[in-house]
Amino acid sequence: MQHIDPSKNKTEKSKIPYYSIFGVIFLVFLFVFLWKPLNSARVAYIPLNKTMEKQGKEAKLPAVIGNASVEIIQDQPNLTDAESIDQPIPEDEVVKDELDEAFESKDSGPTYYTIAKGDTLTGILSQAGVNRNDVYQLTKQFKQLANLRVGQQISWVVDENKSLQVFNWYISARDTMVYQREGDAFAQYTEKREGNWQAFTISGQIDNNFIAEARNSGLTLNEILSITKILQWQLDFRRLKKGDRFTVSLLREMIGSRHSTSRILGVRIQNNRRDYYAILADDGNYYDVNGMGLARSFLRYPLAKQAKISSSFNPRRLHPVTGRIAPHNGVDFAVSRGTPVLATGDGEVVIAKSSGSAGNFITIRHGRQYTTRYMHLDKILVRQGQRVRKGDLIGLSGNTGRSTGPHLHYELRIDNKPVNPMTSSLPQAEGLTGKSKSAYLELVKGIKPILAFPSEIKAPIVNNQSNNTLSAD
Ligand SMILES: [Zn+2]
Known part of the structure; x- marks a missing residue:
């Protein structure tokens, strides 16, 4: 027992008692037998087309990206130790x-x-x-x-x-x-509740910033927040500047002299002499003056190739060791190192850096309400501040950070709350068609004059518009 395998490079330690060598060999065996099977399960592939035939139930899930589609093959909460640590850190x-x-x-x-x-x-x-x-x-x-x-x-x-x-x-x-x-x-x-709804039209011209002016003109913060959400894909409200104008038509439910809830009927914002409209249709959604949807659509998957889900979104996942709740805020795709990772929507890269647990990761902000995160990347191909379009290549997947096998951890947050990216409803870009479109265009004709700026109207504008009789120009 004096001579130990030279490949292990431990000959200089030949004075070590033999029982500790047995201990080392035992640990190596444990490692090989226990760790490897766990890991190989994570990166196994199943060909796409075969699974689509086999799993009729899930065949409605794949999203088509280019001429490839992505299929969920396995969707089970994996309570492996590896998963419990792939979480972002507060910074x-x-x-x-x-x-x-x-x-x-x-x-x-x-x-x-x-x-x-x-x-x-x-x-x-x-x-x-x-x-x-x-x-x-x-x-x-x-x-x-x-x-x-x-x-x-x-x-x-x-x-x-x-x-x-x-x-x-x-x-x-x-x-x-x-x-x-x-x-x-x-x-x-x-x-x-009285159910006493009153109509208001509120206009303003921006002197410094939108929020300040909107508040000055009498809009509440909740109403302003609604407006920035409605037009989040058209406008970056931070970039509205001096001279830009807005008009909002809304209903307020009055209880006595105070109002509780509000309903925005129409918004017009003029930025750099360009008009942006959002008008509420009968279906409860907002459209532009031509009946086109205002939202930008998203890809369901951040990948162009097939991949299996090795760990699902799970807000109540229990940590296998501590037994405490350690939510898995995203979805893990088992993809090999170097797989192209795509931006799932139009937006701005707000984080592109290397971090402890998340490894190389990217965060994209889409409009005002949506963010997506891509973790454990091998390579980051975008920089902070860069604008990206849906489907753009932003990085290559990898195994960086606290990750025990190559995979892509993908998160979607709405109003900074993690949601299941595989099942949550995503913004739709669809416009109106047919009868609902013609009805909507009639509505637009009626509301456009209400959204005129004071300087565009000859008659003085009345603040309470419930009996508005202004004619269209
Ligand atoms: Zn994960």
Whole structure:
């Protein structure tokens, strides 16, 4: 036992007692037997066409990209140790711009939220930064708050210390359950809604920045936020400048003298003498004056070739070792090193760098609400600040960062909340056709004069437009 395999380069350690050599050999065997099978499962490929025939149920899922399509072959939550660590670290978060700051710093008006599948009230309010003791107090006091239904709207108001002041639960079109702070507890009462909607037209000319001017002209932060979302694909609101103009036509539901919810009927923004319109159609979506959709469409997959999913999106994944919840905020595609990675939508590269756990990674911001992230890349082919189009090659997949096998971790976030990129609804670019288009164009004819700027109208503009009789030009 004096001579050890020279290939292991350990001859100089020949004085080591023999039992520790057995220990080393034992560990090597463990490594080979346990680690390798796990890893080879992650990178296995299944030919695309065969799986499409075999799995009829999933054949509706593939997205066609160019002349290739992508197929989900296996979609099971893998509770492997490798997966639990491929998460971004806090420093990888997208830096907030001035619009984000403005909307987040608002401490007056209510924050609205529509209940989605899987939501819990504690989760929603905690994520929004509401004081935890208040959330605990509210949910402990009123057990019926566990009965929030998908699609229902809630709103809440916090003070500057994030302490909860009012919580509203919109039970029906008429009734709102209100939970009002009273000392350390909350009092509950029902508020009947009048359903008294009034029309307003609000115009302004930008002197410094859009938010400041929009607020000056009387729009609330929630209304401004809606406008920046509606036109997020047409305009970068940060780039609106002195002399640019806007007009907004909206309905406000009045309860007594104050208004609660608003509905934007039409927006016109003139940037650099170019007009951008968004008008609400009967289907609840906004279109331009020709009935074209305003959203930019997305690719479902960030890849041009087939790949299997080695780990699914899973917000409630349990860490295999600690047993704690360690959400998997994205989808892992088992792709070999060097596979082209594509931007899934038009946008701006806001992060392109190397980081500890995510390896080489890219974050793209699309409009105002959407971000996508691509991690563990072998190579980054874009730079921060670069504008990209849907389908652009942005990098090559790899195995960098805390990753134990080549794969692409892909995330989609809406309003900075991770969603399942394989199932979430993506913005549609479709326009109106047929009857709904002609009805819409009639609507446009009626609303365009309302959206005229004051200087374009001879008669003085009236602030309350409920009986507007201005004629089209
Ligand atoms: Zn992952």
